[in-house]
Amino acid sequence: AQTVTQSQPEMSVQEAETVTLSCTYDTSESNYYLFWYKQPPSRQMILVIRQEAYKQQNATENRFSVNFQKAAKSFSLKISDSQLGDTAMYFCAFTGNQFYFGTGTSLTVIP
Amino acid sequence: DVKVTQSSRYLVKRTGEKVFLECVQDMDHENMFWYRQDPGLGLRLIYFSYDVKMKEKGDIPEGYSVSREKKERFSLILESASTNQTSMYLCASSLEEGHFSYEQYFGPGTRLTVT
Numbered sequence A: 001a002q003t004v005t006q007s008q009p010e011m012s013v014q015e016a017e018t019v020t021l022s023c024t025y026d027t028s029e030s031n032y033y034l035f036w037y038k039q040p041p042s043r044q045m046i047l048v049i050r051q052e053a054y055k056q057q058n059a060t061e062n063r064f065s066v067n068f069q070k071a072a073k074s075f076s077l078k079i080s081d082s083q084l085g086d087t088a089m090y091f092c093a094f095t096g097n098q099f100y101f102g103t104g105t106s107l108t109v110i111p
Numbered sequence B: 001d002v003k004v005t006q007s008s009r010y011l012v013k014r015t016g017e018k019v020f021l022e023c024v025q026d027m028d029h030e031n032m033f034w035y036r037q038d039p040g041l042g043l044r045l046i047y048f049s050y051d052v053k054m055k056e057k058g059d060i061p062e063g064y065s066v067s068r069e070k071k072e073r074f075s076l077i078l079e080s081a082s083t084n085q086t087s088m089y090l091c092a093s094s095l096e097e098g099h100f101s102y103e104q105y106f107g108p109g110t111r112l113t114v115t
Helices: none
Strands: A003-005 A010-014 A019-021 A024-026 A033-039 A046-052 A064-069 A074-079 A088-095 A099-101 A105-110 B004-006 B010-013 B019-025 B031-038 B042-049 B064-070 B073-078 B087-094 B110-114
Touching (some): A003 A088, A019 A105, A046 A074, B019 B110
Antiparallel strands (some): A019 A074, A033 A088, A064 A074, B031 B042
16 A cells, blocks of 8 residues: 655744655655645645656755655655745645645744 | 636535535646545545546545546535535646646635534
8 A cells, every 4th residue: 555654743943944844655666756735724735846756866946855765765845944934734745556645744934 | 827726615514415516627637636635634535537527436435426527627526415524625636647747736625514
């Protein structure tokens, strides 16, 4: 079975600091994709960052970067220079034959 | 920009009622999805469709059915609503039939309460 695990239900970070959200997954597939999605309070879910498993280079999007460790099946999200607008629920997702989401991490950025 | 819309933001229905949730996307995407989102459980896939009139069961299809008569529209049907179907329902769409490497675009969600 393919699963996605986010072990941190809630996290908080001071504005301008850096925070890392953890995600692990389990699969027997060799080619797949990993995503981080952001769901702000009462707003639509949007894509933060995407990683292709066959690429060794970690994806980066402005203040957001990932640490992809394929052998360890780990895919963490680092948010640098945290801003109040980063307050949201963050979901890690895995694409194999279907699309699997983790249970989410609620991140609060404290002024 | 891709736009995914859902027919209602909030819906209150009674136990036993037949409920229709509608989703429309405007970017000619092949794939469309229905999820339910519950606290502590994340998003769970109910059904997805990779083409008109095609559908595949997800992880929790029991108590639900779907319809996709047109490419842009994907409907979720609760044949006889029950209280355990009270949840947030999210619709999403993505490119390319049968492939899931592309990002999914989500609608705003429908919060359904069954009393």
